[in-house]
Every structure is written in structure tokens, then in C-alpha cells.
Amino acid sequence: MNNAVNQFTIKNFSLQCKTTLSEARIVFKTYGKLNKERTNTILYPTSYGAQHQDIEWLISPDSILDPSQYFIIVANMFGNGLSSSPSNNEACGLTESRFWFTHLDNVRAQKKLLDSLEINQLALVYGWSMGAQQAYHWGALYPEWVERIAAVCGTARTTDHNKIFLQSLRTALTADPTWNGNKFEDVPERGFRAFARIYASWAASQAYYREGIYYQFGYESLEDYLLRGWEANYRRRDPHDLLAMIDTWLHCDISNNPTYQGNYQQSLSSIQAQTLVMPAITDLYFTPEDCLAEANLIPNAKYLPIPSIWGHRAGNPAQNPEDETFIRKAVTELLASNS
Numbered sequence: 001m002n003n004a005v006n007q008f009t010i011k012n013f014s015l016q017c018k019t020t021l022s023e024a025r026i027v028f029k030t031y032g033k034l035n036k037e038r039t040n041t042i043l044y045p046t047s048y049g050a051q052h053q054d055i056e057w058l059i060s061p062d063s064i065l066d067p068s069q070y071f072i073i074v075a076n077m078f079g080n081g082l083s084s085s086p087s088n089n090e091a092c093g094l095t096e097s098r099f100w101f102t103h104l105d106n107v108r109a110q111k112k113l114l115d116s117l118e119i120n121q122l123a124l125v126y127g128w129s130m131g132a133q134q135a136y137h138w139g140a141l142y143p144e145w146v147e148r149i150a151a152v153c154g155t156a157r158t159t160d161h162n163k164i165f166l167q168s169l170r171t172a173l174t175a176d177p178t179w180n181g182n183k184f185e186d187v188p189e190r191g192f193r194a195f196a197r198i199y200a201s202w203a204a205s206q207a208y209y210r211e212g213i214y215y216q217f218g219y220e221s222l223e224d225y226l227l228r229g230w231e232a233n234y235r236r237r238d239p240h241d242l243l244a245m246i247d248t249w250l251h252c253d254i255s256n257n258p259t260y261q262g263n264y265q266q267s268l269s270s271i272q273a274q275t276l277v278m279p280a281i282t283d284l285y286f287t288p289e290d291c292l293a294e295a296n297l298i299p300n301a302k303y304l305p306i307p308s309i310w311g312h313r314a315g316n317p318a319q320n321p322e323d324e325t326f327i328r329k330a331v332t333e334l335l336a337s338n339s
Contacts, residue, residue: 003067005029005052008113016102016257021089026109027082028052028075031059032067034119041119042072043110043138047129047316048245049237051082055128057318064328065126070335075113077106077134079244080237087238100247103130103137104257110134111142121145124335125273128152128315129285130245133252136294139271140254149275150331153306153315155286156254156268156294162285163250168198170246173239184239191239196231205282207309217319268297275301276334278327280314304330 006028013024029052034041042065046055052074058064065072076082078101114120122145127135132154139146140156158166176191178184184191204213209222219225234242254260255267275298279291288305295303308314308323317323 003029003031008116010109010112013105013109015105017100019099021084023084023089024078024109025084025089026075026078026113028073028113029056031056031065031072031074032070034071034117038119039121039123040070041114041122042070042124042126043114043122044072044074044126045106045110045131045134046074046077046080047127047131048249049080049234049242051080052076055131055316058324064324064331070123073113075106075110077101077130077245077248078109079241079248081241085238086240086244100251101244102248102251102256103134103254104141106134106248107137107141110138111145122147124148124150124331126150126152126331127154129154129312130249130252132286132315133158133249133254136254136268136271139273139275139298140267141257141259143270143272146271146273148334148337149271149273150278150334151275151291152278152327153280153283153286153312155290156252157264158249158252159290161287165198165202165285166246166250169195170243170250172198173242188239192231192235195242196234197226199234200226200230202284203312205284205309205311207282208311211309213310265297268294269299271298271300273300274334274337276330277301277303278306278315278330280306280308280311280323282309283312283314285312302334 008026010024014020059067059072061068079085081087125135125138125146132151135149135151136156139149172194173191176188178186178188214225255262255264260267277291277295279286279288281288292303295301306314314323
């Protein structure tokens with residue numbers, strides 16, 4: 001397998017929402033080499049709004065995931081604009097109630113990908129935010145496959161408080177006059193503006209803004225930061241894809257599948273992997289209390305909060321060496337542990 005962008009296609013893939021895609025596509029990128037025993041694979045699913053190039057910064061010998069030691073697969077989740085998404089597949093059209101992707105869909109498709117690569121063991125599933133949600137699903141749905149999980153700033157089930165945040169994003173984007181109830185007829189200028197400001201208000205802590213951390217990165221004002229640091233980022237994505245990923249997040253529930261049939265405690269207690277639960281102490285999406293409650297239900301879990309004022313963004317510390325070092329140390333120790 002070349003360390004390049006690859007595509008895996010699944011014919012007649014049935015989604016949890018009862019829709020069948022005649023061709024479901026996963027775009028993925030690999031880093032490093034698979035060992036002879038085929039036991040050194042790390043699966044690294046993407047997070048909300050991210051594509052593989054946005055999160056690969058931490059894949060290097062001197063960062064969190066080391067490609068000189070591990071074969072790392074970044075799998076783009078459905079709806080992110082690379083894998084099957086509303087923007088690239090007419091069958092993925094959006095309505096208010098008909099269609100959505102779930103993490104069960106993502107993980108089932110990722111397993112088919114690994115089967116095609118003749119990989120049947122994962123040394124680690126590493127994920128931040130929605131990537132952490134997928135990591136938990138992997139541990140519950142395929143416990144015999146997963147040796148270790150690093151769940152950074154994410155929960156296995158979306159809480160009601162988190163759902164309110166997500167509904168506010170969805171409502172802001174679809175309040176734009178270009179939304180006709182089924183799709184956007186033009187660029188949702190007002191929607192993007194409102195969407196980005198809601199997102200920014202939750203993504204970092206009050207202390208982060210109080211201390212004006214963003215000035216360190218060349219922003220001239222708070223408005224400049226919101227415009228160039230947030231709004232411009234989400235304008236890179238098709239708004240239909242942003243809605244699709246919100247709906248995946250809204251539907252996240254590790255127990256909502258035929259295996260566990262709604263038994264949330266059983267789904268978490270079925271995870272056999274050595275599991276590192278790493279919230280940020282100031283995360284407003286996935287609070288430390290919510291993450292600790294889940295950690296207490298996982299047999300082999302270690303709860304290790306990140307002591308940071310960066311809020312949710314502490315889990316993706318591309319601009320934050322202190323939090324990167326903290327996560328790297330924890331993940332290195334996890335990988336050195338016996339499964």
C-alpha cells in the first residue's frame with residue numbers, strides 16, 4: 001500500500017437509515033509500513049469538518065502517531081466531502097428526516113476496508129471529537145479487533161446538552177434564505193457567518209478568550225479571528241456536507257445498533273481494549289463529567305483529562321505544543337502497554 005490517497009468502493013452498501021448506496025466510497029490515506037505480522041495498524045478516523053490533510057499534522061516520528069513504527073490509516077468519514085457525501089453523490093441528498101449517516105455506517109465500512117487490506121487487528125484506534133466517537137464504536141462493535149483506544153475529547157453517545165449545540169448550528173445554517181427546505185440554492189452567506197460564530201463560542205473556553213490566546217497567531221482582533229480563523233475554515237466545505245456531519249453527530253449512540261439494541265451500559269462494558277479517555281478540562285462539547293461517567297463503565301479504561309484552557313481544541317493541538325506533548329506522552333505509554 002502506497003502512502004498516498006486511496007479510494008475503496010463498496011457496492012450496494014446498506015445504511016442504518018434504510019437507504020442503500022449503489023456505491024459507497026471511502027477515501028483514505030496511509031502512512032508508514034505494515035509489518036510482516038500485520039499487527040501494527042493504527043486507525044485514525046476524521047473529525048467534524050476535517051479531511052485527512054487537516055489532521056495529519058500529528059503523524060510524524062516526533063509527534064503523537066509515529067509512522068516509522070506503525071501503519072497508520074486515516075479514514076475519511078462519510079459526509080466529509082471526500083468519502084461518500086451529499087456534495088459528491090446524488091444518492092446522498094438531504095431532507096429533514098429521510099437520510100443520514102451514522103457511526104455504525106462509518107465503522108462497518110471501515111471494517112470492510114480493513115478486510116480488503118487483510119488486516120484483522122488494530123493496535124490502536126485513535127480519534128479526536130467525532131473520531132473518538134468512532135473509536136468507541138469500534139471497541140464495542142468489534143472488541144476482538146481492537147487492542148487499544150485513545151478517545152480524545154469525545155463521548156460514545158451524544159448528550160442532550162451537546163444536541164442543543166448541534167441543533168443551533170443546524171438551525172443557523174438552514175435559516176439562511178438560500179435554504180429551500182431540502183437544499184441550498186446558493187452560497188448561504190448569512191448562514192456561514194452565524195454557523196462559524198456559534199462554533200467558535202463553544203470550541204474554546206472562556207479563559208481562552210479572556211486571555212486573548214488568538215492574538216499569538218497573528219489575528220488583529222476578535223472579529224478578525226472569527227472571520228479568518230473560523231468562518232473561512234467552514235466556507236471550504238459544502239454546506240450540505242456540514243449538515244450531513246451534524247446529523248451523524250446528532251445520531252451518535254454506541255448502543256443504537258442490532259448488537260446492543262439500546263443497552264448503553266452493556267455497549268460500553270463490552271469494550272475489551274485498553275482505553276484512554278482524554279477529555280479537556282474546559283471542553284464545552286464533551287465535558288469531563290460526561291467522559292468520566294463513560295470511563296467508569298469501560299472495564300480497562302484510564303481517565304486522563306487534559307489540563308488546558310483551549311477547550312475542545314486542546315484535543316487537536318496543532319498550535320499548542322504543551323497539549324500536544326501531554327497527549328503524545330499518554331499515547332506513547334498506551335502503545336507500550338500490554339493489551
